Amino acid sequence: MDLIAHLMFGIWMFKTYKNFSLIILSCIFDIDHVIGYVYDRRKRIRLEIPKLYQLAYRPRSWFHSLPVFVVLVVISSFFIDWKLAFIALASHLVMDASDKVGIWVFPFISKKKIRGSLPVSYLVENPKSLEKHKRGHVPSLAVATIFLLLTLLT
Secondary structure, three states, X not given: OOHHHHHHHHHHHHHHHOOOHHHHHHHHHHHHHHHHHHHHHHOOOOOOOOHHHHHHOOOOOOOOEHHHHHHHHHHHOOOOOHHHXXXXXXXXXXXXXXXXXXXXXXXXXXXXXXXXXXXXXXXXXXHHHHHHHHHHHHHHHHHHHXXXXXXXXX
């Protein structure tokens, strides 16, 4: 899913539980997109895709994995209730695991990924898939709309 879907879920959790850190936790896994974008700019790596897509739809790194999830839950439990941190972080991984790219199970040990069937992520390896990506973006927009409506109605 894209950052907007994660952000909408975080805003819904913030509105429900009155804790701003839930917005950050629901989006924290996507920090690897920003780091990758900055890295590509510094190394002058040119991707043949629009700049917005370069930032938003990067290949998921090992940061989207179960071990990082556990570490982030433990660290964030020092600041907020661990159950809320678990829900905010798990929601991100569940949404990302629902698309074809998936998330890592145990990076550096295994190449196994948890993958779904939604064509939401943009595959940099196949720049011709941009048109397919635009159609595949519908599930992500649907999730974002649902969380937006929940936020407005609660």
